[in-house]
Amino acid sequence: MFDFWIDYPTIDERLKTVCSIIEERVTVRNKEIQDVLIDFTYSGGKMLRPALFLLFADLGDPHYKKTDQLTKIAASLEILHMATLIHDDIIDDSPLRRGRTTVQAKYGKDIAVYTGDLLFTQFFELLIDSMNGSPFLMTNAQAMKRLLLGELDQMHTRYNVNETVEEYLQSINGKTAELFWLACLEGAHFGGLSEADQQLAGEIGRDIGIAFQVFDDILDYTSDSGTLKKPVLEDLAQGVYTLPLLFAKAQAPEAFAPYLNKKDTLSVEEAKEVAALVHTYDGVQKATDFAIGYTQEALAAIDQLPDTPSRKKIRSLTELLLQRDY
Amino acid sequence: MFDFWIDYPTIDERLKTVCSIIEERVTVRNKEIQDVLIDFTYSGGKMLRPALFLLFADLGDPHYKKTDQLTKIAASLEILHMATLIHDDIIDDSPLRRGRTTVQAKYGKDIAVYTGDLLFTQFFELLIDSMNGSPFLMTNAQAMKRLLLGELDQMHTRYNVNETVEEYLQSINGKTAELFWLACLEGAHFGGLSEADQQLAGEIGRDIGIAFQVFDDILDYTSDSGTLKKPVLEDLAQGVYTLPLLFAKAQAPEAFAPYLNKKDTLSVEEAKEVAALVHTYDGVQKATDFAIGYTQEALAAIDQLPDTPSRKKIRSLTELLLQRDY
Structure with a gap:
């Protein structure tokens, strides 16, 4: 079913x-909404968040673990992720996601709004079902809030030619790293790990999340659409200025200014010229180094986790994410 | 502050x-989102749901009640209501709500999507904050789901010239009566009332909710836009066929068919002609009788509640809702 997990x-x-x-x-x-959601569930997401959650839960003593509870929490993470993707695609007006037509492109914004909302309720139902009374209910609600605020940050820095690396990091910290943080922390918690190991798990999740998002943003400048399964240079066209561009622009602001000042009137041809400039001024290389730094930090922290077979899997998965070209 | 509650x-x-x-x-x-939300909070909603919640909680023994908890739960009900209104206005593409420009008309759909989402997270945060561990957390999550499904029902029966009264009732039961049911049931529960009185409270809430929505739908055919604070005949133009129309159409299907078959190409002038037909064929009167029936059912049930000053207030409020012309 999942080639990635072979x-x-x-x-x-x-x-x-x-x-x-x-x-x-x-x-x-x-029925229509149900079909949309089932189709989306099986549309080839890698399910990294539930997988990380399960791997971190596996680190703990098997006697403490309730399989049914863990599976439900794992599902809640993916459902929250799906909900945010569907609503993001409304904002982005994105035609493709995971190589398929997005919900909003296929069924319209109206269906996409309610479909995302329904997933939010299912997220909470699953959480209440699996952990009512736990302080982790609040952890989840607050993570969801920070996730949305991260999306809002990104929306508000669109076409901002003065966007800083700090603003970029704040945005991806919220919109991506937060959910990786939650998955790993929550996995360690419900796997019965010590408080200290739970904190460590959360930090590993955050590092992996940042590296993951930076690699994802790099792909916008290095892939063709067949591999990427979404339109290339989509971020750039939508005024989302990511790390490769920000690093390159810092080297030669005057080379980028005439293009970026065109904002949403930038043509496809011009976008390609910007992408070439990003390569010329080492933006892709610097962003790659940046992501490798976060991955190495994660790997060093992983080595401090309890020495179990699951730790090895977490390590090899983290290394695998380094080689992303899909 | 609230004229309605004078x-x-x-x-x-x-x-x-x-x-x-x-x-x-x-x-x-x-800041932008914050301003939108604060503006919306004070934009003159009557806050019926939190008020009903507080009135039902007042029926119980004051020794059992925690003011802080009750106020938070009351706020959660209004926040959930606000979230659904904001997302509904996206679907309806509605220019006015409560006499003001809607969030989506003023700031665009993108902001409206995230603003609604943020309110959903605040709804859950407040609930977790006020009742973590209570079975009412699940009651709330499920009510939210049924609310969304009610909205979806309405969306899917748009321009359905064969819509039945049963389908209309299913839709308003979900989209409106559900939240009134929750407010009253939850008020009775956290006010410390007996199980039987909690059930009764829920039924009263549902009856009030249905009557409230039917009166609201009648206003679309009887008000001018200055009184209504939203465009008149908006439902009709959007293919939302409500009870006055459904009752009138049952009397003379052939009179309505040529208009309704025009679906979204119905002109403003034609909409006015349909409204006149709704009056001619007693649609407004029959819908009014229908709503009065539900109100009377609610009043009879209210008389079975514990005999306290709060019961008198619930009674007079319910009667007041009968005289809606705002």
């Missing part, structure tokens, strides 16, 4: 259970 | 506290 058969197996929980939860009387 | 000074006072909690919760680092 070397992790137990994770692959459990992710199938996670998918079936999601499928069960998105079964609603409205 | 005869209910203690409720008026507590609704101000509810508003200040909402204001506190919508304080976010994004």
Whole structure:
């Protein structure tokens, strides 16, 4: 089912259970919405967040773990992720996601609004179902809030030619790293790890999340659309200035200014010229180094986790994310 | 502050506290969104849901009640209501709400999507803050889901010339009555009433909610835009066929068919002709009788509640809703 997890058969197996929980939860009387959601569930996301959650939970003593609870929490993470993707695609007016037509492009914004909202309710239902009374309910609600604020940050820095690396980091910290932080912290918590290891897990998640997002942003400048499964240079066209561009622009602001000042009137041809400049001024290389730095920080922290087979898997998965070219 | 509550000074006072909690919760680092939300909070909604919640909680023994908890739960109900209004206005593409420009008309759909999402997270934060561990967390999550499904039902019966009264009822039961049911049931629960009285409270809420929505739908056919604070015949233009129309159409389907078959190409002039037909075929009168029936059912049930000063207030408020012309 998940090519990505071919070397992790137990994770692959459990992710199938996670998918079936999601499928069960998105079964609603409205057939159209249900079809949209089931289609989206199986549309080839890598399910990194639930996988990380399960791997961190595996670090703990198996006697403390309730399989059913863990699978539900894992599903809640993916459902929250799906909800934010669907609403993001409304904002981005994006035609493609995971190589398929987005919900909003296929069914319109109206359906996309409610579909995302329904997923938010299913997120909370699953959480209440699996951990009512736990302080982690609040951790989840607050993570969701920071995630949305991260998206808002990004929306508000669009076409901002003066955007700083700090602003970029604040935005990806919220919109991406927050959910990786939550997945790993929550996995360690419900796996029964010590407070100290839970904190460490959260930091590892955040580092992986930042590296993951930076690599994702690099792909916008290095992939062709067949590999990327979404339009290339999409961020640039939408005024989302990511790390490769920010690093390159710092080297030669005058080379970029005439292009960026065109804001949303930048042509496809001009976007390609900007991309070439990003390469010329080492933006891709510097962003890659930056992401490798975060990955190495994560790897060093992973080595401090309890020495179990699951730690090895977390390590190899983190290394795998370094080689992203998909 | 709230003209509507002039005869209910203690409720008026507590609704101000509810508003200040909402204001506190919508304080976010994004100034634009914050301004939108604070503006919306004070934009003259009657705050019926938190008021009903507080009135039902007042029925119980004061020794059991925690003021702080009650105020937070009251605020959560209004926040959920606000979130659904903002997302509904995206679907409806509505220019006016409460006599003011809607969030989506003023700031665009993108801001409206995230603003609604943020309110959903604040709804859950408030609930977790006030009742973590309570089974009412799940009651709230499920009510939110049914609310969204009600909205979806309405969206899917748009321009459906064969819509039935049953379909209309299912839709308003979800989109409106559900939240009134929750407010009253939850008020009775956290006010410490018996299980039986909690059920009764929920039923009263549902009856009030249905009557309230039917009166609201009648206003679309009887008000001018100055009184209504939103465009008149808006529902009709958007293919939302409500009870006055459905009752009138049942009398003379052939009179309505040529108009309704025009679907979204119906002109303003034709909409006025349809409205005249709705009056001719007693649609407004029959819908009014229908709503009065639900109000009377609610009043009879209210008389079975514990005999306290709060019961009198619930009774007079319910009667007041009968005389809606705003």
